[in-house]
Amino acid sequence: MELGATVCTPAAPKCGSCPLARECRARKEGRVDEIPAPKPRAARRDLVLVTARLVRAADGAVLLEQRPREGLWGGLWQPPAAECADGREVAPRAAGELLALPETVALRPTGEVPFQTTHRAVVFVVFEAGVRGAGAALARAGRRWVAPDELGDFALSNAAKRVLGR
Structure with a gap:
């Protein structure tokens, strides 16, 4: 018993x-x-993540990366994201550097997406950009272009779905 x-x-x-x-x-x-x-109770930790919705102009494919196996949303896929120690005020160029994007990707800020987990309040500072050409330089290890009709085949957290507008 x-x-x-x-x-x-x-x-x-x-x-x-x-x-x-x-x-x-x-x-x-x-x-x-x-x-x-x-x-x-576990101490509450707030988290600010910079993320980018990158859409390939030719076919509408979205760039996703797989999160590390350990930690928050371990092993799930998401748009490229990085923790931001500077808070919510992030310039597009700084966001590109945090996300390891080439300078040719012109990010535009689109707003914030709040998300609540059990022990964290997460705020995604969202940028977006259209990518011309194949975007091969962006699809490095752990990242890949995913066609819109294939997104359902990838394990996405609810937070990532919100960022993608799904």
């Missing part, structure tokens, strides 16, 4: 139905409202 999840809960312990009530130290000491102590 899982006593901690069903009987000895921090908010409302059910001592009358507990098979260990006679041996319970908390009950003997009159501390059932204190034990077990609630788990401390």
Whole structure:
């Protein structure tokens, strides 16, 4: 029996139905409202990510990159993104540098996309650009061009879907 999840809960312990009530130290000491102590909540960490919706003019394909296996949204695909220590005020040139984009990609700011996770408030500072030609220089390791009708084949977080406007 899982006593901690069903009987000895921090908010409302059910001592009358507990098979260990006679041996319970908390009950003997009159501390059932204190034990077990609630788990401390994880510290909330706000995060600002610069991201770019890059669309290839020839076929409407979108550039995606795969996130690292560990961490937030591990292994999922998203538009190119990077954490921004400078907050929300990012110039297009600085955004291009953060995202390791060539200077020939002219980014335009399009706004912010807020997203809430359990322990984080994430704000995506979104830029976009149309890319002429094949865009081969952009599709480096971990990045690839994806046709609009193939986006459903890629594991995207809900946050990435919002950034892409899907």
